[in-house]
Amino acid sequence: MTTRRPLVAGNWKMNGLKASVPEFRRIVEGYDAALRARTDLMVCPPATLLAGFAAAEPGSPVGLAGQDCHPAASGAHTGDISAEMLADAGAGAVIVGHSERRADHGESDELVRAKAEAARRAGLLAIICVGETREVREAGRALDVVRGQLAGSVPDGADGENTVIAYEPVWAIGTGLTPTIDEIAEMHGAMRAHLKERFGGQADRIRLLYGGSVKPENAGEILAAADVDGALVGGASLEATSFLSIARAY
Numbered sequence: 001m002t003t004r005r006p007l008v009a010g011n012w013k014m015n016g017l018k019a020s021v022p023e024f025r026r027i028v029e030g031y032d033a034a035l036r037a038r039t040d041l042m043v044c045p046p047a048t049l050l051a052g053f054a055a056a057e058p059g060s061p062v063g064l065a066g067q068d069c070h071p072a073a074s075g076a077h078t079g080d081i082s083a084e085m086l087a088d089a090g091a092g093a094v095i096v097g098h099s100e101r102r103a104d105h106g107e108s109d110e111l112v113r114a115k116a117e118a119a120r121r122a123g124l125l126a127i128i129c130v131g132e133t134r135e136v137r138e139a140g141r142a143l144d145v146v147r148g149q150l151a152g153s154v155p156d157g158a159d160g161e162n163t164v165i166a167y168e169p170v171w172a173i174g175t176g177l178t179p180t181i182d183e184i185a186e187m188h189g190a191m192r193a194h195l196k197e198r199f200g201g202q203a204d205r206i207r208l209l210y211g212g213s214v215k216p217e218n219a220g221e222i223l224a225a226a227d228v229d230g231a232l233v234g235g236a237s238l239e240a241t242s243f244l245s246i247a248r249a250y
């Protein structure tokens with residue numbers, strides 16, 4: 001049996017200023033030897049804070065990640081940030097295909113795949129997000145839609161070193177709602193099976209995170225579900241105490 005090291009990643013979204021450095025420090029301080037021994041921890045601040053966080057805690061065991069990247073390495077793309085720039089600022093990973101990007105910026109599976117390829121080119125771990133809307137779940141099509149997103153968004157050559165998948169039901173993000181544990185396990189099992197069809201044994205090494213209203217109160221139960229290898233945490237990651245308590249729940 002393959003053992004996958006759990007990963008708990010905090011997506012700060014469009015929150016945080018330079019004044020947030022002490023909060024990041026509290027996360028680093030709380031990532032003690034016991035926690036480090038069993039779980040990877042990562043913070044995904046706005047791009048403006050990456051270099052500052054990296055400089056505030058040089059060599060920190062808490063990973064840093066961007067929240068999006070452009071497929072190109074450089075060029076005439078005003079306002080965009082490349083994977084290479086994120087790496088240069090201190091990131092070791094980048095979220096791609098978050099549902100807020102897919103909804104707010106009309107990002108397609110094809111574009112998300114190109115971004116994941118860009119991440120790999122720059123030596124970053126790609127955290128590829130997928131997840132169904134409420135309408136899709138109510139129509140009984142959640143498994144099919146997520147399998148389609150995986151087929152379209154995950155590049156060839158994905159493996160445990162370059163790719164993490166985050167299952168984030170759109171209706172669970174920031175709402176306080178979560179799927180049942182059985183629904184999470186069913187989806188994660190279906191995702192693993194889909195990845196195995198495409199990547200064979202390597203699929204056993206790809207970590208599958210759950211994201212969507214993970215809190216200290218529900219983290220233990222969610223993280224114990226079959227095929228859940230960690231969590232992508234939004235709101236509850238903004239505060240060190242709650243983020244660390246989620247990480248400790250694994």
Ligand code: PEP
Binds near residue numbers: 173175
């Ligand atoms: C997210 O945005 O990735 C997320 C999971 O948000 P929240 O935990 O706030 O639902």
